[in-house]
Amino acid sequence: MEPVPQPVVELVVELVDVVAVLGSFPALAGASLTVNRGEIVLLRGPNGAGKTSLLRLCAGLLPVERGTATVLGCDLVADRTSVRNRVGLLGHSNGLYADLTVTDNVRFWGATVGASAKEIDASLQRMGLASRLADVQVAKLSAGQRRRTALACLVARRAELWLLDEPHAGLDAAGRDDLDVTLRAAAAAGATVIVASHELERAGALATRVVEVVGGQVRQVAE
Amino acid sequence: MEPVPQPVVELVVELVDVVAVLGSFPALAGASLTVNRGEIVLLRGPNGAGKTSLLRLCAGLLPVERGTATVLGCDLVADRTSVRNRVGLLGHSNGLYADLTVTDNVRFWGATVGASAKEIDASLQRMGLASRLADVQVAKLSAGQRRRTALACLVARRAELWLLDEPHAGLDAAGRDDLDVTLRAAAAAGATVIVASHELERAGALATRVVEVVGGQVRQVAE
Amino acid sequence: MTGFMTSTRNQAEAMPATDRAPTSTTFSRALGIAALVGIGWLIVFGLFLSPNDRVQKTGVRILYIHVPSAWLAYLAFGVTGLSSLAYLWKRTRSLTWDRIAGASAEVGVLFMGITLVSGSLWGRISWGTYWTWDARLTTTAFLFVTYIGYLAVRGLGGTHQQRAKRSAVLAILAVVEVPLVHFSVTWWRPLHQNETVENGKLSGLMLFTLFVGLIAFTLLYVWLVLHRQRVLTLLDQVDDRGLDVAIAERRNEAVTS
Amino acid sequence: MNMWRIARLVAAKDLRVEWRSRVVTNQVLPFAALVMVMFAFALDNDQVLTRVAPGLVWLATMFSLLVIVQRAFAVETADGAMDALQVAGVRPGGIFLGKALALAAQLAVLELVLLAAAVVLYKTEIVAGGIVLLVTTYLAATIGLAFVGTLYGGLAAGAKGRETLLPLLMLPVVAPVLIGATRATEAALGTENATPSDGWPWIGLLALFAVVFGVGGTLAFGSLIDE
Amino acid sequence: MNMWRIARLVAAKDLRVEWRSRVVTNQVLPFAALVMVMFAFALDNDQVLTRVAPGLVWLATMFSLLVIVQRAFAVETADGAMDALQVAGVRPGGIFLGKALALAAQLAVLELVLLAAAVVLYKTEIVAGGIVLLVTTYLAATIGLAFVGTLYGGLAAGAKGRETLLPLLMLPVVAPVLIGATRATEAALGTENATPSDGWPWIGLLALFAVVFGVGGTLAFGSLIDE
Numbered sequence A, B: 001m002e003p004v005p006q007p008v009v010e011l012v013v014e015l016v017d018v019v020a021v022l023g024s025f026p027a028l029a030g031a032s033l034t035v036n037r038g039e040i041v042l043l044r045g046p047n048g049a050g051k052t053s054l055l056r057l058c059a060g061l062l063p064v065e066r067g068t069a070t071v072l073g074c075d076l077v078a079d080r081t082s083v084r085n086r087v088g089l090l091g092h093s094n095g096l097y098a099d100l101t102v103t104d105n106v107r108f109w110g111a112t113v114g115a116s117a118k119e120i121d122a123s124l125q126r127m128g129l130a131s132r133l134a135d136v137q138v139a140k141l142s143a144g145q146r147r148r149t150a151l152a153c154l155v156a157r158r159a160e161l162w163l164l165d166e167p168h169a170g171l172d173a174a175g176r177d178d179l180d181v182t183l184r185a186a187a188a189a190g191a192t193v194i195v196a197s198h199e200l201e202r203a204g205a206l207a208t209r210v211v212e213v214v215g216g217q218v219r220q221v222a223e
Numbered sequence C: 001m002t003g004f005m006t007s008t009r010n011q012a013e014a015m016p017a018t019d020r021a022p023t024s025t026t027f028s029r030a031l032g033i034a035a036l037v038g039i040g041w042l043i044v045f046g047l048f049l050s051p052n053d054r055v056q057k058t059g060v061r062i063l064y065i066h067v068p069s070a071w072l073a074y075l076a077f078g079v080t081g082l083s084s085l086a087y088l089w090k091r092t093r094s095l096t097w098d099r100i101a102g103a104s105a106e107v108g109v110l111f112m113g114i115t116l117v118s119g120s121l122w123g124r125i126s127w128g129t130y131w132t133w134d135a136r137l138t139t140t141a142f143l144f145v146t147y148i149g150y151l152a153v154r155g156l157g158g159t160h161q162q163r164a165k166r167s168a169v170l171a172i173l174a175v176v177e178v179p180l181v182h183f184s185v186t187w188w189r190p191l192h193q194n195e196t197v198e199n200g201k202l203s204g205l206m207l208f209t210l211f212v213g214l215i216a217f218t219l220l221y222v223w224l225v226l227h228r229q230r231v232l233t234l235l236d237q238v239d240d241r242g243l244d245v246a247i248a249e250r251r252n253e254a255v256t257s
Numbered sequence D, E: 001m002n003m004w005r006i007a008r009l010v011a012a013k014d015l016r017v018e019w020r021s022r023v024v025t026n027q028v029l030p031f032a033a034l035v036m037v038m039f040a041f042a043l044d045n046d047q048v049l050t051r052v053a054p055g056l057v058w059l060a061t062m063f064s065l066l067v068i069v070q071r072a073f074a075v076e077t078a079d080g081a082m083d084a085l086q087v088a089g090v091r092p093g094g095i096f097l098g099k100a101l102a103l104a105a106q107l108a109v110l111e112l113v114l115l116a117a118a119v120v121l122y123k124t125e126i127v128a129g130g131i132v133l134l135v136t137t138y139l140a141a142t143i144g145l146a147f148v149g150t151l152y153g154g155l156a157a158g159a160k161g162r163e164t165l166l167p168l169l170m171l172p173v174v175a176p177v178l179i180g181a182t183r184a185t186e187a188a189l190g191t192e193n194a195t196p197s198d199g200w201p202w203i204g205l206l207a208l209f210a211v212v213f214g215v216g217g218t219l220a221f222g223s224l225i226d227e
């Protein structure tokens, strides 16, 4: 089954003075950010600045306490759920099922958007997992191999908005290249990508725009 | 209590044709490596090459299947345990207690080598945790803040051989600098450091020698 | 209903952060006094005017606390369920409903506790034991624990909305147990009294006293819930004010770094 | 994509996890059997045993249920898959039904084992007349338990110290099922010369439970797991 | 550094974890109490109940023990602290004693609660003559259970599907303690007019058990947790 065609929104992410709390701590304290379709935005900033929180908020996982947030045309204040099946999130953790094989995992996540067997294989190819690894249980993979698997699952989800939290961490040289190629291709195909990373050279080269997150707020960075 | 003074060994790590298996898979297939006191060695290599396995083996966590392995003068084939309280390992996971505060954690790991309160504080300082974070539960930290905590615990352990698995991952710019300073200081003070990393520029600059791990074997890299 | 329930919220939001908000209004004061009078009235009838029972002797007087408290607990849990529904229904969604639900549940647990205690005391007198594995006693105990669990879940944290949604669902599921307790006597082999009241097994004056107790407890219930939900309102506001401070600090990180 | 597809997807995934890890098969089943043995030890008295056998069977089911539910959600939370599931836009109702389905399947197997154990250990006789009632009881109870388990499992999965919050939330709610199932089973087995006719009213209670938690869960699961 | 220092260190750490998370206090205790209620209801018959009260108390202890041990090692494995502990050169024997110590402390509290519950719910009377025996029983049993729990908890902590392997490993081993403790308690409480003198032999069993697993654990823990 094909994904239902979505209305074309040029403004993919629009956050205005967003406050979001974790427990009682304001991880986001008045963050404002706009991202247009096709951009690859790099979020940089010190540890604890709020990058992960920002990504989770855009994915509809973190409720908006104050301010307004619109992602892919959905108002997150009114309804956090409807945006979800259109974004793809790679967090610090991989969200894989350790008992299942690499293929099982990619197939499952792909199936949630009705991806075909061909698309699944393509996703595995992309992250260089169409090897002996394809049928290995995730529990028996090395850290980087798991990260690759998680990325393959993300690719299989064909999201309109890709949110990635330190995607390069743990990947070897080849994996990093695969990743950059994949993200550029996605952006070229009309998807939008937001990457949080501390590897400024690498991610900076990938990004079309860099913004800085500090103290729960977003700062533009002059080129 | 002071750590018992150890005999000065110039040759800190000596692996000869080491084979080590995970499950039934030979993660190390004839790896040979020698490291001298005071060196900072970078292990690079593709995902799944065996870097983590190599570090775990040196820490006495992974049994030696074939070949000979001597670390800090202890023969790992005969006895894997006696070397343990002299090495410090930072794996892919942090090994922290999520319910305890940052200070609790550092204090506990420090106490295992009888570190004094002063040394604990010093360790926290080193990784920039002597802030409001010191009394926050680890469960409420961001990914990078956890990594810093894990590093602080490692520092508090005052090991003779430091084994670090992708220590830079997740750290912000300041954290990376703190880390490099710490490792250089440790090496200068006579400790030995082995770092596995995929951030070749960063870790390469830190290292005094680079070796490549491929297919469970170790290759020297010509400067 | 929400009309006067929310009265203090409006006040409190109007007032500056410094001065303290009263949780009482003329209405609730009047109500409180009425409740006191009612309880006095109950004491008079319950302890002095109402007759002894043939079998139960003077022990029967526990009835006048025991039964009303049980029924009020039912009512409280019912109210919790209804206001939870009201919260979940988009058109009437308001945290006020959630706070009413919470307040009512707390009071309900209190009354259920009174039922348990008075009941087991009574049991000591008339059955010679504090507790027995009678269906109603057990189901009552379960109901009690269920709502303790409900309150625990309210305490799980998250934003007010998350708390509200989560607990609302639980409340609606939990209320199903109430009929279970009520009909347990007819469903299991009971030791406990079955529908004494419905079947009019009580003498006129006893019945009357029971209703006095019912009225007194009802007034008490409304009064407690009213105040408790206002306190909860203020607590939520304290959280929000705390948040303002926290946000200010958080923004400073940006400056200092 | 529609809820049933998702339910099937999730159920299939859960069963595949079990297929690959064999945890329930190799560990929970023996555990359940053990519990039965323990009861026998603790009571060691034949008349008593046969009298309370139905109760014990259901108690053992209850404890095993706790273990299975814990496992079912440990799988989701271990590596943050629960988040991924939510973002995947997988309808919460679908997740609920899917996990409940898989849970019911595993539970059914478990109950058969326990029943067999009861026959062996407690000398329970299964009378032909009661078979229909017995089967109905097991169906109704299993479905009800699966729903309750999934609902509270999901709720607890978010909270810290989850492994211990679950029992607290679940047991009191499950108790009525325990009671109903026990009485119905007694009737079916003719314990203390009860007759099947005594059993049917209980089926009503069990069915009610299944329906309430089934509907409730399908509608509300989203807001429960939403950390 | 010597084993006792490490034991103290680990025990202190575990108790601090409990202090900060309150998981056992807020969730396991209520759970244990609930289990008692469930039993009572499953049996619902007063004579039977008082007769088997001691058995039930120990059964409930057993189940709660499972939960606590699970929690105790979930803490270690959640973020790979177990590896860190080993590398830290913390003597396995020390880890074992430390965790057992903390476990025993929590268990003791739990047992008091359960005993209290039994007095209220099962109308258990505690006779003056039996106090000494009762206390001894509880001491011996608690220590034994703590040792067994730690030993097998550590063993299961390494394995996959830990949450379900543990009960399987532990219950059969614990069964003797269950029986011994039950009989001794019956004797102490004079259930079925048993006299304290009947109880003391059982204490022997319990003590033996504690010693065996204490020594065994201290020596063998290392090779057990060493994956």
Ligand code: HEM
Pocket (backbone or CB within 6 Å): C063, C066, C067, C070, C071, C115, C116, C117, C118, C119, C120, C121, C122, C123, C124, C126, C127, C130, C131, C136, C137, C140, C141, C181, C182, C183, C192, C193, C194, C195, C196, C197, C198
């Ligand atoms: C711990 C012990 C007890 C508990 C938990 C308990 C609980 C309850 C509950 C929940 C109700 C409300 C029933 C309903 O209308 O749904 C009730 C009613 C009643 N209880 Fe108890 N009870 C206990 C002991 C006793 C004792 C010892 C007596 C007297 C011998 C007693 C006499 C009554 C009577 C007469 C009613 C009113 C029955 C009716 O009209 O429905 N209760 N009790």
Ligand SMILES: Nc1ncnc2c1ncn2[C@@H]1O[C@H](COP(=O)(O)OP(=O)(O)OP(=O)(O)O)[C@@H](O)[C@H]1O
Pocket (backbone or CB within 6 Å): A139, A140, A141, A142, A143, A144, A145, A170, A172, B022, B023, B024, B025, B026, B027, B045, B046, B047, B048, B049, B050, B051, B052, B053, B054
């Ligand atoms: N439990 C296991 N059973 C079988 N094979 C395993 C197991 N764990 C890991 N492996 C395999 O062992 C190999 C070495 O793993 P290791 O973690 O040492 O690699 P690595 O160099 O650290 O990789 P990365 O850079 O991704 O961290 C990998 O190919 C992995 O697939």
Ligand SMILES: Nc1ncnc2c1ncn2[C@@H]1O[C@H](COP(=O)(O)OP(=O)(O)OP(=O)(O)O)[C@@H](O)[C@H]1O
Pocket (backbone or CB within 6 Å): A022, A023, A024, A025, A026, A027, A045, A046, A047, A048, A049, A050, A051, A052, A053, A054, B139, B140, B141, B142, B143, B144, B145, B170, B172
């Ligand atoms: N459960 C929690 N309760 C309270 N505060 C929390 C909680 N979780 C995270 N925080 C705080 O929220 C802030 C933002 O965390 P977040 O993970 O968004 O930072 P980040 O930018 O992703 O950091 P990193 O670069 O280390 O990943 C951190 O300062 C952290 O201390």
Ligand SMILES: [Mg+2]
Pocket (backbone or CB within 6 Å): A051, A052, A053, A092, A165, B142, B143, B144
């Ligand atoms: Mg982050």
Ligand SMILES: [Mg+2]
Pocket (backbone or CB within 6 Å): A142, A143, A144, B051, B052, B053, B092, B165
């Ligand atoms: Mg590695």
